[in-house]
Amino acid sequence: MDIPAALDALSTLLGDRLSRSKADLEAHGASESHYPLTPPDAVAYPQDTAEVAGILKICNQHGCPVIGWGAGTSLEGGALATTGGVAVDFSRMASVLEVRAEDMVARVQPGITREALNTELRATGLFFPVDPGANASIGGMVATRASGTTAVRYGTMRDNVAALEVVTASGEVIRTGSAAPKSSSGYDLTSLFVGSEGTLGLITEVTLRLQGQPEAVSAGVCAFGDIGSAVDAVTEVILTGIPMARIEFLDAATVAAVNGYSKADFPETPHLFVEFHGTPAAVAEQAERFGEIVTEHGCSGFDWSTKTEDRTRLWEMRHHAYWAILASRPGSRAIVTDVCVPVSRLAEAVAATQADIEAAGLQAPILGHVGDGNYHAILLLDGSEEERIAAEKVSSAMVERALEMGGTATGEHGVGIGKQKYMATEHGPAWDMMSTIKRALDPNGILNPGKVVPATG
Amino acid sequence: MDIPAALDALSTLLGDRLSRSKADLEAHGASESHYPLTPPDAVAYPQDTAEVAGILKICNQHGCPVIGWGAGTSLEGGALATTGGVAVDFSRMASVLEVRAEDMVARVQPGITREALNTELRATGLFFPVDPGANASIGGMVATRASGTTAVRYGTMRDNVAALEVVTASGEVIRTGSAAPKSSSGYDLTSLFVGSEGTLGLITEVTLRLQGQPEAVSAGVCAFGDIGSAVDAVTEVILTGIPMARIEFLDAATVAAVNGYSKADFPETPHLFVEFHGTPAAVAEQAERFGEIVTEHGCSGFDWSTKTEDRTRLWEMRHHAYWAILASRPGSRAIVTDVCVPVSRLAEAVAATQADIEAAGLQAPILGHVGDGNYHAILLLDGSEEERIAAEKVSSAMVERALEMGGTATGEHGVGIGKQKYMATEHGPAWDMMSTIKRALDPNGILNPGKVVPATG
Ligand SMILES: Cc1cc2nc3c(=O)[nH]c(=O)nc-3n(C[C@H](O)[C@H](O)[C@H](O)COP(=O)(O)OP(=O)(O)OC[C@H]3O[C@@H](n4cnc5c(N)ncnc54)[C@H](O)[C@@H]3O)c2cc1C
Ligand SMILES: Cc1cc2nc3c(=O)[nH]c(=O)nc-3n(C[C@H](O)[C@H](O)[C@H](O)COP(=O)(O)OP(=O)(O)OC[C@H]3O[C@@H](n4cnc5c(N)ncnc54)[C@H](O)[C@@H]3O)c2cc1C
Numbered sequence: 001m002d003i004p005a006a007l008d009a010l011s012t013l014l015g016d017r018l019s020r021s022k023a024d025l026e027a028h029g030a031s032e033s034h035y036p037l038t039p040p041d042a043v044a045y046p047q048d049t050a051e052v053a054g055i056l057k058i059c060n061q062h063g064c065p066v067i068g069w070g071a072g073t074s075l076e077g078g079a080l081a082t083t084g085g086v087a088v089d090f091s092r093m094a095s096v097l098e099v100r101a102e103d104m105v106a107r108v109q110p111g112i113t114r115e116a117l118n119t120e121l122r123a124t125g126l127f128f129p130v131d132p133g134a135n136a137s138i139g140g141m142v143a144t145r146a147s148g149t150t151a152v153r154y155g156t157m158r159d160n161v162a163a164l165e166v167v168t169a170s171g172e173v174i175r176t177g178s179a180a181p182k183s184s185s186g187y188d189l190t191s192l193f194v195g196s197e198g199t200l201g202l203i204t205e206v207t208l209r210l211q212g213q214p215e216a217v218s219a220g221v222c223a224f225g226d227i228g229s230a231v232d233a234v235t236e237v238i239l240t241g242i243p244m245a246r247i248e249f250l251d252a253a254t255v256a257a258v259n260g261y262s263k264a265d266f267p268e269t270p271h272l273f274v275e276f277h278g279t280p281a282a283v284a285e286q287a288e289r290f291g292e293i294v295t296e297h298g299c300s301g302f303d304w305s306t307k308t309e310d311r312t313r314l315w316e317m318r319h320h321a322y323w324a325i326l327a328s329r330p331g332s333r334a335i336v337t338d339v340c341v342p343v344s345r346l347a348e349a350v351a352a353t354q355a356d357i358e359a360a361g362l363q364a365p366i367l368g369h370v371g372d373g374n375y376h377a378i379l380l381l382d383g384s385e386e387e388r389i390a391a392e393k394v395s396s397a398m399v400e401r402a403l404e405m406g407g408t409a410t411g412e413h414g415v416g417i418g419k420q421k422y423m424a425t426e427h428g429p430a431w432d433m434m435s436t437i438k439r440a441l442d443p444n445g446i447l448n449p450g451k452v453v454p455a456t457g
Numbered sequence: 458m459d460i461p462a463a464l465d466a467l468s469t470l471l472g473d474r475l476s477r478s479k480a481d482l483e484a485h486g487a488s489e490s491h492y493p494l495t496p497p498d499a500v501a502y503p504q505d506t507a508e509v510a511g512i513l514k515i516c517n518q519h520g521c522p523v524i525g526w527g528a529g530t531s532l533e534g535g536a537l538a539t540t541g542g543v544a545v546d547f548s549r550m551a552s553v554l555e556v557r558a559e560d561m562v563a564r565v566q567p568g569i570t571r572e573a574l575n576t577e578l579r580a581t582g583l584f585f586p587v588d589p590g591a592n593a594s595i596g597g598m599v600a601t602r603a604s605g606t607t608a609v610r611y612g613t614m615r616d617n618v619a620a621l622e623v624v625t626a627s628g629e630v631i632r633t634g635s636a637a638p639k640s641s642s643g644y645d646l647t648s649l650f651v652g653s654e655g656t657l658g659l660i661t662e663v664t665l666r667l668q669g670q671p672e673a674v675s676a677g678v679c680a681f682g683d684i685g686s687a688v689d690a691v692t693e694v695i696l697t698g699i700p701m702a703r704i705e706f707l708d709a710a711t712v713a714a715v716n717g718y719s720k721a722d723f724p725e726t727p728h729l730f731v732e733f734h735g736t737p738a739a740v741a742e743q744a745e746r747f748g749e750i751v752t753e754h755g756c757s758g759f760d761w762s763t764k765t766e767d768r769t770r771l772w773e774m775r776h777h778a779y780w781a782i783l784a785s786r787p788g789s790r791a792i793v794t795d796v797c798v799p800v801s802r803l804a805e806a807v808a809a810t811q812a813d814i815e816a817a818g819l820q821a822p823i824l825g826h827v828g829d830g831n832y833h834a835i836l837l838l839d840g841s842e843e844e845r846i847a848a849e850k851v852s853s854a855m856v857e858r859a860l861e862m863g864g865t866a867t868g869e870h871g872v873g874i875g876k877q878k879y880m881a882t883e884h885g886p887a888w889d890m891m892s893t894i895k896r897a898l899d900p901n902g903i904l905n906p907g908k909v910v911p912a913t914g
Contacts, residue, residue: 102696102801145641156639158648159616174887179863180797181829182613184602184652184871185883186909187891191615191648195641212698239559241669282739340637344559372638406636414641426642430631433898434644440897441890452643 003084006064007042010086013054017045017092028087032134033075034333034381035417040067040081044088049165049173049204055088056202057171059446067448068198070140071113073132075336076416078144078197083449088202090139096120097205104210105162105179110139110203117208126210129154132412133319139203144414145195149318152238152371153245153277154211156412157194164190165205169442179207192437197414198448200441214277217245218287219311220304222274222294223267227251227354227366230270231347233297234370238343240293242286244371246275248318251354253365254325261324262317272299272370273318275311325365325378332380335418337395339402340374340411349405353377353398360390374411400425415452423453460541463521464499467543470511474502474549485544489591490532491790491838492874497524497538501545506622506630506661512545513659514628516903524905525655527597528570530589532793533873535601535654540906545659547596553577554662561667562619562636567596567660574665583667586611589869590776596660601871602652606775609695609828610702610734611668613869618651622662626899636664649894654871655905657898671734674702675744676768677761679731679751680724684708684811684823687727688804690754691827695800697750699743701828703732705775708811710822711782718781719774729756729827730775732768782822782835789837792875794852796859797831797868806862810834810855817847831868857882872909880910 011018019025020042029039046052059066065085072079081087090111098107101124108117113135118127130141132148140146142164147156154160163177176189193200224230234247249272250258256268272294276286283306291302305311317324326332341349350366357364357377368375377398379391399409399422409415409422423431435453439445445456468475476482477499486496503509516523522542529536538544547568555564558581565574570592575584587598589605597603599621604613611617620634633646650657681687691704706729707715713725729751733743740763748759762768774781783789798806807823814821814834825832834855836848856866856879866872866879880888892910896902902913 100799100801102692103799104696105799145645147639147641151639158639158645168890172886174890175885176887178865178883179799180831180859180865180868181800182604182608182615182797182831182868183865184604184795184867184869185865185876186652186872186880186888187657187894188602188615188645188648188652189887189890191645195643195645200644212696214698235559239561239669241671279742281742285736285738338641340639342557342560342562342636343638344557374637374639402637408635408637408640408642410641411637411639412641415643419642423643426635428632429629430633430646431643433625433631433646436897437644437894440893 001063003041003062003064006059006062006086009058010042010044010055013058014044014051017047019043019045028069028089029081030072031077031080032073033336035077035080038080038082040087041084042086044086045092046088047092049167052088052167052202052204053171053173055086056167056169059086060170060444063444063446065449066446068139068143068202070110070137071135073134073136074140074144074416075413076418078414078416078451080417082417090137093204099124101126103179105207106210107205107207108138110206111137113137114141121210125213127213128208129211130157130160138206138208142194142203142206143197147369147412149246149248149369151369152247153243158191160209161190161194161206162209163207164193164203166193166201166203168201169444169447177207195414197416197451199438199452200447216280216283216306217275217277217311218283218304218306219275219314220287220302221266221314222272222299222302224270225298227270227350228347229298230272231350231370233294233299234272235343235346236293237290238371240289242290244274245277246273247371248273249368249370249375250321251366254321254367257324257328257365258317258321261320261327264317273314321367322378325380329363329380332382334381335379335391335395336413337377337379337398338410338413339398339407340372341402341405341407343373345405346370346373349401350375352401356394356397360394362387362391362394364394372411373407417451458520460498460519460521463516463519463543466515467499467501467512470515471501471508474504476500476502485526485546486538487529488534488537489530490793492534492537495537495539497544498541499543501543502549503545504549506624509545509624509659509661510628510630512543513624513626516543517627517901520901520903522906523659523903525596525600525659527567527594528592530591530593531597531601531873532870533875535871535873535908537874539874547594550661556581558583560636562664563667564662564664565595567594567663569595571595571598578667582670584670585665586668587614587617595663595665599651599660599663600654604826604869606703606705606826608826609704610700615648615651617666618647618663619666620664621647621650621660623650623658623660625658626901626904634664652871654873654908656895656909657904673737673740673763674732674734674768675740675761675763676732676771677744677759678723678771679729679756679759681727682755684727684807685804686755687729688807688827690751690756691729692800692803693750694747695828697746699747701731702734703730704828705730706825706827706832707778708823711778711824714781714785714822715774715778718777718784721774730771778824779835782837786820786837789839791838792836792848792852793870794834794836794855795867795870796855796864797829798859798862798864800830802862803827803830806858807832809858813851813854817851819844819848819851821851829868830864874908
């Protein structure tokens with residue numbers, strides 16, 4: 001490992017697009033959640049795939065770590081330079097390259113954010129559905145196998161990426177997948193790179209599957225007396241097969257935080273925020289059937305609206321919930337948990353988490369994409385060691401319970417640094433197979449070392 | 458490679474469940490399409506995962522090829538023992554292990570056929586949607602990333618497998634995936650094994666995602682004056698976003714063959730066979746909107762029915778189309794092509810194929826899962842070398858055109874022997890990456906050698 005030699009060569013390749021300024025290093029060493037500052041040795045701003053290939057060739061030769069950087073919104077420290085090296089920031093590769101409306105696909109560069117993409121798509125009648133709330137980059141979303149509020153209807157990044165261009169550890173450019181709707185042609189390399197967190201290659205181009213903007217959309221809100229009733233209602237709605245476009249759970253503490261941050265006045269009890277997509281007739285039918293089920297489960301007055309401004313405000317509030325929760329305890333940081341369980345076990349899992357939080361005396365609102373069995377406790381930290389230890393304990397208990405229930409340690413945020421410790425338990429010998437693949441594709445171990453699998457090379 | 462030593466050890470392990478009878482070897486050396494008989498040296502009938510692990514340990518030690526065998530219905534020779542070795546027949550591992558109705562998943566052994574599975578599921582209100590027509594095994598369907606008539610609505614095996622148990626080349630048992638609806642926990646090994654055609658491991662257990670039986674189903678048939686109108690109608694239907702459950706194209710020659718084989722009396726012109734799933738209101742709305750579009754494209758009188766017996770008969774005719782086509786030329790065998798193109802290029806691709814067939818003077822009905830851009834020409838062969846060469850030429854031209862259009866050499870049948878020659882063109886350096894993964898996971902090259910990637914080890 002000769003980082004100085006790599007930086008010399010990179011600076012020749014990139015000129016002033018290799019930055020070593022303190023501000024740049026710190027911005028690329030910071031995490032949105034509780035991880036400490038871990039700056040890289042330099043930040044590279046490539047302009048095209050050839051430059052990315054050049055960066056990887058140099059870094060591979062010198063054994064210099066390379067860490068992809070999208071929008072930096074990930075929550076498990078996946079983009080942090082824990083062993084130094086070069087952060088490759090994709091903000092200058094952020095264009096839409098092609099929209100093929102008739103095939104409902106778009107080819108984009110990895111640095112584009114999902115909001116910018118959807119703004120560009122507006123006129124086409126199509127949209128890209130995966131919605132992690134944060135304004136993440138498409139490359140980062142591919143790398144973490146992101147999802148969010150709409151996964152219950154449209155799936156995750158696993159389901160919405162048709163093809164990739166990837167630069168390998170040795171600087172070779174490969175293309176995976178095709179523009180055809182399906183294929184049985186060889187190993188599914190696209191799926192291997194989706195969720196690989198920059199440890200197998202850097203993603204330089206993404207072909208995304210798009211959806212038609214629904215003719216009609218309606219959204220609504222319902223309040224429940226207790227968490228159990230809300231979650232039971234969700235289970236029944238999903239089993240009934242109502243094609244929910246969104247079905248989000250917020251506990252009483254989350255609703256209180258949202259009220260405070262977004263100047264809303266929801267009753268401070270557990271809520272579901274929901275959305276329906278379809279033809280006008282289908283949307284009306286879905287909302288009616290949904291209303292019947294939630295009323296049976298004690299929802300007081302399900303109300304829905306087809307007005308765009310109501311909807312926009314509702315989802316803005318939901319998307320700001322994380323900031324609202326942080327603001328509910330000024331100066332705090334958070335451990336953001338992210339388990340996912342079979343839907344049949346969801347009510348039990350959420351109740352047990354709530355009991356743990358109460359027993360530990362922590363402040364930790366719960367919210368989640370419950371249609372997928374995916375929920376988060378936002379464990380607020382005041383900075384004391386005592387509270388951190390208590391929060392870590394609740395977080396571990398959540399994961400262990402999820403694994404016992406046949407679930408997973410991370411529904412959508414990825415492994416990063418924070419979830420490494422559960423990988424052996426979750427995957428057993430399959431985790432060793434992941435390491436075998438990592439070693440085969442990145443023999444010098446330069447790609448985001450120490451993430452997903454133990455450092456190799 | 459010491460096959461005799463391997464067979465000795467296997468015979469000790471399996472007793473009379475290792476067969477070397479001529480009938481058994483021939484049955485496991487035959488293909489449903491045009492490939493010549495290629496018998497293995499022995500057929501193993503394991504009863505459980507531990508026996509499969511034992512088989513692989515022995516074969517790995519002796520360098521003996523191991524080829525998985527499901528129902529033997531695949532069409533590209535993928536299950537043929539081209540270099541000898543042991544066929545592992547999963548017919549004694551064919552149970553449903555668990556149905557978790559509330560989570561809409563079932564855990565099954567690989568040898569169960571999709572028809573047997575759906576019979577067992579009937580009472581649960583759920584069904585497994587992937588439908589390749591043939592009564593294939595679930596393990597074979599996983600291995601080829603199969604799909605079929607319903608993929609346009611429910612996706613392919615890629616979308617409907619939640620988790621796997623796999624025995625690796627060295628005889629280790631691993632589990633991939635989880636029962637949670639989604640996960641961002643590490644590399645997507647499940648997707649790596651789906652479509653790997655038994656070259657990376659043998660699948661010994663599959664967790665499948667199930668669907669709720671729709672409340673209402675209606676099916677219908679429409680006849681068109683020419684292929685172009687039928688295919689254009691499909692493109693518009695898909696773009697409009699009507700959630701078709703099935704949309705199958707049959708050209709005039711296919712319809713004639715079906716009439717003859719199934720004693721039907723469809724007008725002998727290009728047809729679409731379609732199906733709608735949903736609530737009664739939704740199904741009626743979908744059928745109506747579909748009817749409007751196809752009428753604009755010249756369909757003469759779109760007719761639909763919600764009667765179960767009509768539907769059953771319709772799909773039986775469709776599923777028997779391959780046999781009907783073979784019967785239309787007694788004694789013939791067939792090269793079954795299987796390209797998939799972006800839907801926007803479908804009309805052009807089908808028209809060019811038809812022109813090629815006519816120019817070559819071949820008998821080759823065309824049919825396909827056109828909602829996915831996937832179609833087949835069944836190139837009938839009388840046994841003459843001349844006709845075989847002409848058919849191979851048409852087949853190659855189909856693939857090359859599909860690849861130029863951004864499509865794939867195989868939409869659903871897999872690579873097997875027949876599609877190897879197109880892999881370098883389709884995937885470029887990504888094909889080398891597939892070989893790198895193969896070598897890492899099967900260093901002695903015992904797993905279905907020579908399929909998907911060049912033989913290694
Ligand atoms: C308020 C808030 C809400 C959130 N809600 C959700 C949610 O609902 N669902 C969800 O899934 N996530 C959510 N997240 C997490 C985050 O938005 C996702 O993890 C997102 O996918 C990260 O994208 P990014 O562009 O910010 O990636 P980064 O944080 O920059 O990087 C993430 C990972 O991807 C790698 N990477 C980035 N770009 C590339 C590339 N081009 N090639 C290879 N590797 C690359 C990095 O090395 C790192 O390992 C939320 C975050 C916040 C702050
Ligand atoms: C009339 C007809 C119509 C068809 N229509 C379609 C269609 O619409 N869509 C479609 O996708 N296919 C179709 N097919 C092809 C065929 O049905 C599929 O390829 C099917 O998936 C093969 O399953 P099988 O159990 O017969 O597998 P086999 O033919 O036994 O094996 C197929 C491959 O899987 C491997 N394999 C089998 N079991 C295992 C295991 N447990 N572990 C690892 N590897 C294993 C084999 O080694 C081989 O490489 C059709 C075939 C026919 C004859």
